[in-house]
Amino acid sequence: MITTDVETGRRRLLALIEGARAVLPFTGAGISTECGIPDFRSPGGVWTKNAPIDFRDFVARRAMRDEAWRRRFALEEQFGAAQPGRGHHALASLWRAGRAPAVVTQNIDNLHQASGVAAQDVVELHGNTTYALCLSCAARYEIAWVRERFDATGHAPDCACGGHIKTATVSFGQAMPEAEMRRAEELTLRCDLFLAIGSSLVVWPAAGFPLLAKRNGARLVILNREPTEFDEIADLVVHADIGDVLAPLVSH
Known part of the structure; x- marks a missing residue:
């Protein structure tokens, strides 16, 4: 299902999370834009x-x-002054509740750690x-x-x-970190709900994890302002503001 309605997206997302055994959040730049990160x-x-x-x-x-x-x-002024947004705090709540064993991220801004997720449970692909x-x-x-x-x-x-x-x-032309890629793959194969949040899903090999999760039988949710190439295979797609959709998870 694809929706642009925040309330519908929230309701369906919460239902999927409640029914999941292991949730794996996978984040891209879109989760940090409300924090001032370009x-x-x-x-x-x-x-x-x-x-x-x-x-x-x-x-x-x-x-x-x-x-x-x-x-x-x-970029120091933007990175140095940035604080975690609603999306970061929502995922930190999932992690603290034991619903998400880790967060896999394409981001380089350290905001998941700042939101309270233990550094060892933030898998930084880039x-x-x-x-x-x-x-x-x-x-x-x-x-x-x-x-x-x-x-x-x-x-x-x-x-x-x-x-x-x-x-x-990780710069263009630089090898991806082997340990982080290996751990991200292991987490992907163990989850039954994969949340792709704020990622355009065009940067490989990281973009392959949502596809791997889906092929392994997990439910796939894509939360992103713009359409992605994987929207048609997802169980739920929400094209709306990430903070608006995830905010209720902070207190849920």
Whole structure:
């Protein structure tokens, strides 16, 4: 069923959740837009203004590393000030109630953790932009430390080991994190209700999880403002504001 009516969507979603044994939320950028986090792909999004930097270019060219960090610092006000929205709090409620064992996310904003979901139960397929890692030794660096040295020299700093420091995100051309992908697959195969929330479902291989869940016998719900390629196979599709639809779950 496809609906644009918030009340109908809420009612049917709650019924599916009540009847489910294991719910797996899978989130994309749409759950965070009400928090002030910019979307990347939609008209007016980040990538319509600046083409993404390929991982190979980041590694090969200092100028690209400098540009990548300039862009990250330009977004600091939005990422740094963002607080979890109604959707994040709703999914945290599901997790605290034991209805959702984890949250799988394509987002890099750390808002699921900020909403109260334990870090070990947030499966980040595309990494996290709130800290940085050395690409060689995996040493962790805080964004403020990188910013201080960038401002002092005009260049992105390198690690003490000589490796390049990059936000802990997955860039174009960079391998997906094996452990996170493996865990997301395991969770998908164990759930009987898969909630795809705020994702355009066009970025592979992450977009394959809803299809895997459906083929494995789980119910599939898609909550997104715009249509997706998987709408026709879903058990429920709600094209409405994500926060409006999920808000009742916070107190349910």
